Amino acid sequence: TAAEGIPMPENATVALTEAGKADFGKITYTLADAGKTYTYTITETPEDFGAGWLSDTTITATVKVGEDNGDGTLTPSTVTYDPEDAVITNRFEGVSIRILKVDVETGEPLAGAHMQLLDSKDNVIEEWISTTEPHEVAGLKTRETYTLVETQAPRGYNVTVHTTFRLKADGTIDPDTTSTRFTAEGVLLVEDGREDEKASLAVTKHLIADDGDRTIDIAAVDQIFYVQLFYDEHCTIPVSDIRPLEFKNSSAATVVFENLEPGRTYYIQEVTQDGEPMEVGAVNDTPFIVAFENNNHEVKISTNPDGSQTFYFYNEFFRIPDGFYKEAHLTVTKQLLSAAGEPVESDEIFFAGIFNDAELTELSDVVEDPILVLDMSEGPTVSATTNIQMAIGGSYTLYIAEVDGEGIPVSEDPAFAYIVTMDRDAVTLTEENLNASVTITNTEIPEESVTPTPTPTETPVPSETPTPTITPAPTASPTPPVPGARTGDDTNYMQYLILLGLAMTAMIIAAYHRRRKRER
Numbered sequence: 001t002a003a004e005g006i007p008m009p010e011n012a013t014v015a016l017t018e019a020g021k022a023d024f025g026k027i028t029y030t031l032a033d034a035g036k037t038y039t040y041t042i043t044e045t046p047e048d049f050g051a052g053w054l055s056d057t058t059i060t061a062t063v064k065v066g067e068d069n070g071d072g073t074l075t076p077s078t079v080t081y082d083p084e085d086a087v088i089t090n091r092f093e094g095v096s097i098r099i100l101k102v103d104v105e106t107g108e109p110l111a112g113a114h115m116q117l118l119d120s121k122d123n124v125i126e127e128w129i130s131t132t133e134p135h136e137v138a139g140l141k142t143r144e145t146y147t148l149v150e151t152q153a154p155r156g157y158n159v160t161v162h163t164t165f166r167l168k169a170d171g172t173i174d175p176d177t178t179s180t181r182f183t184a185e186g187v188l189l190v191e192d193g194r195e196d197e198k199a200s201l202a203v204t205k206h207l208i209a210d211d212g213d214r215t216i217d218i219a220a221v222d223q224i225f226y227v228q229l230f231y232d233e234h235c236t237i238p239v240s241d242i243r244p245l246e247f248k249n250s251s252a253a254t255v256v257f258e259n260l261e262p263g264r265t266y267y268i269q270e271v272t273q274d275g276e277p278m279e280v281g282a283v284n285d286t287p288f289i290v291a292f293e294n295n296n297h298e299v300k301i302s303t304n305p306d307g308s309q310t311f312y313f314y315n316e317f318f319r320i321p322d323g324f325y326k327e328a329h330l331t332v333t334k335q336l337l338s339a340a341g342e343p344v345e346s347d348e349i350f351f352a353g354i355f356n357d358a359e360l361t362e363l364s365d366v367v368e369d370p371i372l373v374l375d376m377s378e379g380p381t382v383s384a385t386t387n388i389q390m391a392i393g394g395s396y397t398l399y400i401a402e403v404d405g406e407g408i409p410v411s412e413d414p415a416f417a418y419i420v421t422m423d424r425d426a427v428t429l430t431e432e433n434l435n436a437s438v439t440i441t442n443t444e445i446p447e448e449s450v451t452p453t454p455t456p457t458e459t460p461v462p463s464e465t466p467t468p469t470i471t472p473a474p475t476a477s478p479t480p481p482v483p484g485a486r487t488g489d490d491t492n493y494m495q496y497l498i499l500l501g502l503a504m505t506a507m508i509i510a511a512y513h514r515r516r517k518r519e520r
Contacts, residue, residue: 027063029077034068044088057088094139095171097188099148101130103157104191105263109133112154115190118147130154134187142167145177148190157192158261161231161239179232181265193261199301202310203227203268204254205245207324209317216434218320219327219389220247223283225315228275229257230267233298235277239266242275249389251327265300268292268311286321290314328388328434330354330367330427332400334374335381335439339446343380350374352440353403354386358426360401360409367398371407388429397428400438418442 016022022042042059060082066075099117101110109132116127117137126137140146145166153159163180165173165188173182181189205225209218224246229239239260245253260266269277270290279290291314299311320326332352336344352372354364363370372384388396401409402420410416420442427436 029065033065036065038063054091096138098134098136099188100134101190104193110154114152116149199260199262201257206252206314209320217251217327218324219251223247228271235269284321288315288317326390328390328429331385331437333383333439335441337443339444346376353407355399395430399426
């Protein structure tokens with residue numbers, strides 16, 4: 001920085017040469033400057049040396065301009081420096097970082113974990129026991145990758161996996177090369193899950209392809225792909241080994257990852273057989289892209305009571321490759337209604353059969369599941385889908401009926417306690433029509449109340465044989481009727497008892513058939 005009034009810019013900045021020198025070039029003086037003295041201050045700006053480096057050296061350059069020679073020239077000028085060697089010394093003090101141990105689900109700080117910090121050569125540079133306050137580590141270098149290691153977890157927690165972080169030139173955390181979370185204040189979080197709280201993750205991949213102006217499901221005859229689970233977004237720290245996704249005459253395949261920590265975030269990535277993450281690939285010279293919904297391949301394991309979770313992604317092919325075929329779908333929906341037409345909650349299980357013939361004698365051999373299970377415990381309306389391999393130019397007409405668990409139509413069972421109606425009983429699937437649906441509605445049969453009809457008492461027929469006349473013996477006084485005894489009522493009560501018994505028997509038989517249906 002120049003002193004006021006000197007013949008040069010007020011401020012001049014130059015970059016250091018490879019030799020570490022700064023050359024500000026020539027300064028031109030005029031006869032008006034003859035004999036004058038000028039002072040310049042040279043300092044190093046902080047961005048020149050990066051975070052963690054300090055420079056407290058200031059160089060003062062003093063220029064004594066030469067005298068006037070009287071012929072329009074000046075005598076040589078002199079320059080002196082303070083310090084004399086004109087050297088600026090940088091001193092490295094390092095960058096500090098704060099680290100906090102927390103519960104992976106609640107974020108609460110955890111005390112009692114034994115932690116180590118390793119440099120890029122796996123040397124332990126510091127170790128400590130965690131408390132509920134962030135631990136500060138000083139003297140770290142920028143542009144170097146460090147590893148956090150937990151050797152002992154707090155009581156009741158699992159030891160977490162190693163995590164890494166890297167500091168940028170300005171001393172802040174580089175999110176692109178850091179495998180653990182950190183707060184807005186720059187505090188690194190080492191997360192632990194509780195013991196015995198394990199979860200599973202089911203990862204399913206679907207195969208789809210462009211088919212003109214539409215996207216369709218396709219199935220592979222025999223194909224293997226691979227997937228892996230990672231701790232970090234850039235898929236550098238694996239959680240699992242490489243898992244195969246096997247497709248055998250199917251459009252989807254699933255693999256399950258076990259023993260995952262609830263509350264922790266993981267990253268799913270399709271990989272090569274050698275474990276290289278891939279975003280595009282090819283099968284039989286047909287390219288495909290690995291597609292995630294909203295381009296998001298992360299999943300946070302929930303704390304569901306059953307400890308399970310699902311994740312879906314796709315391979316989208318530009319066309320149908322050799323060894324693949326179109327896949328059609330038939331969906332059957334079941335509705336359960338009361339006699340009044342209202343939806344009914346039930347735990348019954350019904351079945352839908354898919355047949356090759358209209359006479360319903362031969363279950364279909366072209367569908368994946370010829371008998372579909374319809375579990376009404378899921379609600380008054382449930383659906384099930386089966387898949388059909390669609391050959392080139394293929395066309396399949398299928399017939400649908402409600403059946404029992406053995407595939408026998410319920411129309412052959414007089415004890416079936418519902419009225420069955422369908423919106424259609426047959427569908428035709430082709431290459432152009434790959435999706436079809438059928439709705440089966442079961443309506444409860446109204447309960448009819450049965451009132452017994454009394455049978456008239458028959459009038460006795462007079463006998464042809466004369467009845468002898470008997471003269472009764474005299475008595476002292478008439479005997480009153482005994483309470484509760486017959487007093488001349490000739491109604492036939494046995495008829496009523498027989499009808500009541502028949503009604504009870506019918507009710508028992510109906511209840512028995514309903515119970516058998518629920519068991520099936």
